[in-house]
Every structure is written in structure tokens, then in C-alpha cells.
Amino acid sequence: MRKHPYRHRALAAGSAVLLLLLGAACAPDDGGGQGAVTFWTPHVTPDRLAQQEATAARFTEETGIDVDVVAMAADDQNQALVTGAASGDVPDVILLAPDQAAAWTAQGLLDTDTAGAVIAELGRDTFSDHALDMVTTDGAPAAVPSDGWGQVLVYRTDMFEAAGLEPPRTIEDIADAAEQLSSDGVAGIVLGTKPGDPFTTQTLEALLLGGGCDLVDDAGEVALDAPECARALDAYARMADASVGGDQDVETTRAAYLSGRSAMLFWGSHIFDELAGLAPDFPPTCQECADDPAFLAANSGVVTGLLPPGADGSRDPDEARQYGLTLNLGVPRGADTESARKFIEFLLSDGYMDTLAVSPEGRIPVRMGTAEDPTAFADAWASLPAGEDEDARRPLSDFYDQATMSSIVQGAQSFQRWGYGTEHAAFAGALAAQNTLSRELGPLFDGADPNDVARRMGEAARDVQADVD
Incomplete structure (x- = not known):
């Protein structure tokens, strides 16, 4: 049965599986700043995991940096990160929600400097202000907004x-x-x-x-x-x-x-x-x-x-209020920051459409485009195939007019x-x-x-x- 964000999504496991995850997901690398990236994702269903692994493989092909994609539901992430931080073994990148960003920042678990550096590199103006606000603590972003x-x-x-x-x-x-x-x-x-x-x-x-x-x-x-x-x-x-x-x-x-x-x-x-x-x-x-x-x-x-x-x-479109929940890319303290930066920048640029294609109707871009082409990603998102049957996936733009598609993606900028x-x-x-x-x-x-x-x-x-x- 298909899962939606309203339902708790977790790996069918108890403490034994969590310990296995900690051992596999937090193993230290010996790459001296160019080691393999360990990436925790809450998208744990087999089809979505396979899509994320394919995107990671593209990154490896382009950079030579291996990526270990680890399916881990949010509740398991919360426990595993605290345990890993205590032992010095942490993942390099985590796909996380704003409440996790706030809690982990308060505990000193996230590298906010790296998140800020990625945002500056990609161009702060290319991100939704509202999405940035959701993960900003004490004036600094705790993670890099991806979609929502x-x-x-x-x-x-x-x-x-x-x-x-x-x-x-x-x-x-x-x-x-x-x-x-x-x-x-x-x-x-x-x-x-x-x-x-x-x-x-x-x-x-x-x-x-x-x-x-x-x-x-x-x-x-x-x-x-x-x-x-x-x-x-x-x-x-x-x-x-x-x-x-x-x-x-x-x-x-x-x-x-x-x-x-x-x-x-x-x-x-x-x-x-x-x-x-x-x-x-x-x-x-x-x-x-x-x-x-x-x-x-x-x-x-x-x-x-x-x-x-x-x-x-009529004068200020930001007056409209839309409830929304974003996904963000965070880097824990103690991670391989150089490799983590490269992976996040890839996921939000060359690999961005692959990232959103995991579930286009539920992963709407909050980075609309680049400085050179401000709507590039929003335009491309509308053409991403959607649906649960791999052989029958079609773009949402085949079914909804341009005004509706624009409304959806513009609304995401004001979550x-x-x-x-x-x-x-x-x-x-x-x-x-x-x-x-x-x-x-x-x-x-x-x-x-x-x-x-x-x-x-x-x-x-x-x-x-x-x-x-």
C-alpha cells in the first residue's frame, strides 16, 4: 500500500536493527576529505530507495565519491544521530524535517556553517525565503532546503x-x-x-x-x-x-x-x-x-x-498562508564536510530533478532555479513523470493546465x-x-x-x- 506523509513511515525493526544501522551507516571513512558519503533518507519504500540510489550512482560516476544510501525513518534518525554523535560516528548528509533541524541545532549536532556555505554557493536568492526561515535558528540556516x-x-x-x-x-x-x-x-x-x-x-x-x-x-x-x-x-x-x-x-x-x-x-x-x-x-x-x-x-x-x-x-502575494512541510539536507558535526558539500550541491543542481522525481506531487521544489535561469527547476518539475506504476507514469502537466501547475509550485515558495x-x-x-x-x-x-x-x-x-x- 502506498505511504503518505500523514502516516508514520518506519523500518520494521527494533533495537537490533537500529544497532545494525549504526554500525553500517556510521562507519568512519579513511578518505581524508574525499571519503564515501553516508546519506540517511526517510524515504524508505523500495521504489523510492531505488530512485535515490540511482541518483547517488550518478554522483559517484561524476565525482568518484561513493555514496551509501541508508533508509532510516525520522524517529530512528533521532535516536541514531544522538548515539552516533556520542561515539564520534555520524552520517555525512541527512534528509530531515524542520523540527529535526531545530532540535538537533539546539543539541549542537548540526554543522550550520556548512549549510550556510552551500546556500551561499548555490545562491541564497534562488531558495524560497519561507523555506529558509523554517530551518533558521539564531539567524543561521541549520540545513539546506530541498523541497516540500x-x-x-x-x-x-x-x-x-x-x-x-x-x-x-x-x-x-x-x-x-x-x-x-x-x-x-x-x-x-x-x-x-x-x-x-x-x-x-x-x-x-x-x-x-x-x-x-x-x-x-x-x-x-x-x-x-x-x-x-x-x-x-x-x-x-x-x-x-x-x-x-x-x-x-x-x-x-x-x-x-x-x-x-x-x-x-x-x-x-x-x-x-x-x-x-x-x-x-x-x-x-x-x-x-x-x-x-x-x-x-x-x-x-x-x-x-x-x-x-x-x-x-492584490498587493502582497505573501499575505496568503499555506501550511507546508519541507525536506532539508543537513550535515552533522563530525561529518566529512567536503564530500557532504559536493553531494548536497549535486542534489540541488545537476541531480535536482532526479531528487524530485522520487515523488513529484509530494516533492515540490523550493529552489525555483539558478541565478542565470530563475525558473529552470520549477519549469522542469512540471514535466517530471508521476504515478505509482513505473510503466504508466506521466507528467502532471499532462492533466493540469499551466495555471494550476504554476499555482502549486508558487504556493510551495510560501509554506x-x-x-x-x-x-x-x-x-x-x-x-x-x-x-x-x-x-x-x-x-x-x-x-x-x-x-x-x-x-x-x-x-x-x-x-x-x-x-x-
Whole structure:
């Protein structure tokens, strides 16, 4: 079964396998600055591992530097790096998330000087400012941004046109459209509503971000009981009322939209190949899809960033807020920095398209191009083959128009997350990992006052903040 970022991806192993990984992945080299590169990646499925190994082989062919690609899920990375650092044996490059960058920097485990040098060499202006902000601590980047996936709203353009509705731009627009489009046979929207579920945690933060709700205020105090948060929760409750009944999670929401039983879907960008009929494990099953497997791709619009209250986006496109999670290339302290630099620079230049081709719909570039050709990588990404069947992979641009493709890649340049890139990164990471806020959602969906729910969320967040601090 295909894995998505909402699901925990780990090697089927316990401590014995971890010890084997430590022995194999952290063996010191004797190359005197040109030794083999050990690369830890959380993309552990066989097909994605094979693609990464092929990219590494290209690097070896061009440079003569061997690369050992080690599949290691994020939770295993966290334990293995601490253990390896204590013994002096560390990998050279790690593909990591922003919360890992923040935690490892605080522990002194990452070589931030090398990350900064790579960014300067490739050109800081060629990277998304937001992606850089996500991994910046005390003014210095802890890792080099590579790519990411974002939360998007997918909507049925045919249903919107029939109802005379414009594409939604705010969470209020989404709630209004969901109520208007809801009928006995079709839900107005489907989105995560299962309390305490990781998918719902992501949905909640994405909607609150879009509603102008911030985790903390300028003084660093939890701000979840602010009026903006209560209004965003009210819109969320309205959407839940117009959604498919019962607790909705990552599997049920996808199934509802693919079957044509919902006019809108709030999901990750990984949905784009499935809408096009390129994922055999999750085929479109709507009535029209029987004759045209790509019907949903042809009849779905996409909204990336949402405008908070008071913004219209006409003067500042950065006003739109889109929840997104980036992958970044970090170098641990004690690594072979010369070889690590060469490998990262390769992965983000000559090997960049190979890197993104692992999963184009979930690995959207946050380095748009080069100084000489500012959109080179964004343009090439649109032509990368996507899909789960190796013999039937096709570019997403075969199914989506240029405006949609541009919206997806432009949205990735504005990914945001609560706390990342600030002194509150560890707090925000713990809050998300523990699904603290989404555990408080049950009463909201049962008709509780959004102001009361916001206050309870604030109290729960302060408890986590006190533990972290």
C-alpha cells in the first residue's frame, strides 16, 4: 500500500536493527576529505530507495565519491544521530524535517556553517525565503532546503460553475461554499475531523493559519484564545457540518472525493497523481471516472494559500498562508564536510530533478532555479513523470493546465508552519507531535462555542509549552 506523509513511515525493526544501522551507516571513512558519503533518507519504500540510489550512482560516476544510501525513518534518525554523535560516528548528509533541524541545532549536532556555505554557493536568492526561515535558528540556516509538500484545497470546478460560485480564497469562503454545495448525495467538503489524529492535527493548523490565527503573540505568549482563532474554529465547525458524517481521516477523506461524494477536499499535494488516475492502489471511482479515469483531474481546481481576514492578496502575494512541510539536507558535526558539500550541491543542481522525481506531487521544489535561469527547476518539475506504476507514469502537466501547475509550485515558495524558524520551534513541534490541539476538537463538532474550544486549546498548549521550556 502506498505511504503518505500523514502516516508514520518506519523500518520494521527494533533495537537490533537500529544497532545494525549504526554500525553500517556510521562507519568512519579513511578518505581524508574525499571519503564515501553516508546519506540517511526517510524515504524508505523500495521504489523510492531505488530512485535515490540511482541518483547517488550518478554522483559517484561524476565525482568518484561513493555514496551509501541508508533508509532510516525520522524517529530512528533521532535516536541514531544522538548515539552516533556520542561515539564520534555520524552520517555525512541527512534528509530531515524542520523540527529535526531545530532540535538537533539546539543539541549542537548540526554543522550550520556548512549549510550556510552551500546556500551561499548555490545562491541564497534562488531558495524560497519561507523555506529558509523554517530551518533558521539564531539567524543561521541549520540545513539546506530541498523541497516540500503543502496542504491544498481541491474543489470540483464543474460543481462550482453550476452553482455560480467563485473559487474560495478564505476559510469563510470555503465554509460558505461547503454549506451551499452540500446535498443528500454529495457533501460540500470532506476534511479531517477525527480528534487526536495526525491528519486532523495538520488540517487544524492549516485552517487556523489561513484564518489568521497564530500560535504565539509578539511577546511569546500562547495566542490560541485570540478572536481570530475562535472565528477560524467556527468556520471549521461549519465545514465539518457539511462534510461526510463521522470521524474523517486521511483514508476516508480521499475515498470520498475520489468517489465523487464530495465537492471539495482539504488534503496534501500528494493527491494530484491520484486524481489523474496514476495511483492504481487508489483509483478514482466516481461515476464519470469509469469512462475517463482522469475526469477528476480535469474537473478539479486548486487553492494553495488562504487569505487571512483583512487581506486581499492584490498587493502582497505573501499575505496568503499555506501550511507546508519541507525536506532539508543537513550535515552533522563530525561529518566529512567536503564530500557532504559536493553531494548536497549535486542534489540541488545537476541531480535536482532526479531528487524530485522520487515523488513529484509530494516533492515540490523550493529552489525555483539558478541565478542565470530563475525558473529552470520549477519549469522542469512540471514535466517530471508521476504515478505509482513505473510503466504508466506521466507528467502532471499532462492533466493540469499551466495555471494550476504554476499555482502549486508558487504556493510551495510560501509554506508556513507555526513556530518553525523561531525560538518556539521545539514547542510547536511537540504540540504537533502529541496532537494536543486536535484532541480538543470533539466538543467543537458537537456544537460547543468556538470561543470555549479556543480557550481549552490555549490551556492545553500552555501546558506543553511549560514542559518544553
